[in-house]
Amino acid sequence: MAQALLTGTKLHLVFQVGMDEEGKPIMKSKMFNNIKKDSTTDQLFQAGTAISSLTNDMLNNLERNDSSEIIAE
Template identity: 75%
Template sequence: MAQALLKGTKLRLVFQVGMDDEGNAILKSKTFSNVRKEATADQLFQAATAITSLTDDMLNNLERNDSSEILAE
């Protein structure tokens, strides 16, 4: 049986920085590495809210990206 070992977590914030000529949103993202693997969704949301308060851009999406190593037993 295989086992997954959590290697790392990243937090990706996607901001809407404007609109193009056709009315589509222009998006820009910022990724933060070395996020604590134990961080809860609420904690990540609070961090994203604090970071967003430092910008003039609107937060469009918030993503948690976990990477795992698959080990065979």
């Protein structure tokens, strides 16, 4: 049987920075590496909203990206 070991977590923020000439939103993203692997969803949400409050852009999406190593037991 195989097991997955969490090796890293990243916080990905996606901002809407404007609209193009066709009226579609223009998105810009920022990735934060080296996030504590045991961070809760609430902690990541608080961090993401705090970071977004420092910009003039609207936070469109907040994602947690986990990486795992799969090993055999």
